[in-house]
Amino acid sequence: MDVLVPLPVAIPLISAAALTAFGHFLGKRVDDVVALAASTATMVVSLLLVFHASDHRLAYWFGGWRARHGLALGVSFTVDPVAAGFAALAATLMTASLVFSWRYFDEVGTLFHVLMLVFLAGMCGFALSGDLFNMFVWFELMGAAAYALTGYRVEERGPLQGAINFAVTNTLGAYCVLIGIALFYGRTGALNLAQIGDTLAGKKPDGLVVVAFALVTCGFLVKGAIVPFHFWLADAHAVAPTPVCVLFSGAMVELGLYGVARVYWTTLDGVPGAHSGRLTDLLLGLGVASAVVGAVMCFLQRHLKRLLAYSTISHAGLILIGIALLTPSAFAGSAAIVLAHGLLKGGLFLCVGIVLNRLSSVDELVLHGRGRALWPTGTLFVLAAVALAAPAPFGLFLGKSLLEESATHEGYPWLAPLVTVVTIVSVAAILRAAGRVFLGLGPRHDALLSPEPDEEQEVERDPRRSGVLMLAPTAALILAGVGLSLVPGLERHLEHAGDTFQDRHSYVATVLQGRIEHTAVDSLSMLKLAPASVVWSVISLGGAFALAAFALYRDRLVPERARRRAYGWTSGGLDVLRSVHSGVIGDYVAWLTFGVAALGGLLALILT
């Protein structure tokens, strides 16, 4: 089955090259068909790889340059279920967005399809690569395509600024990664992840290795939108074409976190002291900060795409929490959140795309009550929001329950209530927006929400256009996300994938010695409903509806004096939080510099 391994990057790259060469001579529909076929083929191949890799890890050496005598010479793709799963998720979201784009844009050139395919290849390559420098190249390819897609509507002001902020911060992140790679190479003489880990194993880490790891981690966390590296994300999401946002939120951000996890478990796993609880505390702190900041900022937005973008930051924090706990079970929880969140958030963005297409706005207050006619979209939107609140046994429930159980088991019992509160706030924001737009609930003015500049249109409004091709992929993504937890045996398979992901010895054996290590997963078992998780899920769903209703009707529910006093207490803090998200690139880079210095210093204290 080795022949399948390079296909998730080869198919989109070759199709992109062909479209660049011949696309201008063919019609738009031919471009659409080629891009869609390539993306679907990538999805099928990646899914096949998931099934093959669930039995044993695959190592594929480009050009047949296999490892000899335990020395890696060539560049390898190393496929385990998590890597292949990421490629499959990216390709699935890409397919849905391309189907959506079919009717969405009036005029979209061949270049849009080319960039989308290159973007897909970058994401798949990053997920599958087993070589640190090769990961950097895919990382940059994914980045360059993403910057260009963000600024695709280059004739408008917003996309220009969003794309510049996105490109500068992420490029600096990539340079941090590159310096880290250079230092790893300087210490170990290797670029292959297995080889680096094998060289470092068993020795106390010196300063160089710590700095290298810190820089690689910071660089990937920029892509992962973790506080204080998260600023670019909302800007990029607010201005990128909606089908592109699906990929940004659903796969690209999570790939940054995947990069951190992959590098940690392949290189530092065998290093003494790297498993200390203090490393967990540091990463947990970052995850919790992102989850909280993301949720609060999410609640303050009226621009629907910015609102969803901040909700993604909040979820990225939750995913990092699962990685930080350093256990296979918590990692499985993160993986489940990535899958369910990717599908649901993708669906939510497509819903916003339909609203923008039909009503020419994405402003919650402007759209007040105007979404009533779009009831199918509204129903899907609310369904996805509810599933994000993780009601047992749907949507994010599987991931959240694995995360909470693992946190309690590892001695962090406060994480479960915290995760619940964060979920309540971010889901309530989405429900509040849904109530205003699709049902016309609540007042037309809300002083709490950030002001928005006049927006520009992404697409021409054309009510004659059939909505089926836009509604179908939206519904498919959301229904898949809602029902994900019900797939028989998924929990067991994810835990197994977490075990495999964190097993450095079998990784090295497969890559460097060429040994195939079979591992079996027991047969299909149904989802277990832990009572504590069910209670938390009920609280988060009920709390989200209650908070959304409170946000809409607080004028009636609370007497004016109490409201003024509460406003006085909170407005100072919220204004500081808002002004920190200034939209100015210099500020973002200053935060990035501060983050790298602080994180590097703390890691040095922890690891040496």
Place this chain on the structure above:
Amino acid sequence: MSYLPYALAVWIFVVGLYGIITSRNLIHLVVCLTLTQSSTYVLLLAIGYVKGATAPVFADVSVGTRAVDPVVQALTLTDIVVSVTVAALLLALAIQVQKRNGTLDPDALTEMSG
């Protein structure tokens, strides 16, 4: 082994960052970004340097001749290609910003606040 190249790499990186943070002109900002990047070239080449060795071209030299590490040079070349792409893209965006807003000052762009 001299620490000078490593110190130089750190210095270039920090100077570039300072330039980006304080920049009032997008073209200047992109040049500073490219400058930051060039610190990685210095670092990579310093890592592969071997004292008294020749360039890694193995024609017309006797077997066993010491050569500097060709891997880091390949990495540097890839690195240049990647960053030129990004720099070109950013400069194109800067031109568009000048056309739309009549200014290149990043602080004057306020579409994204909040």
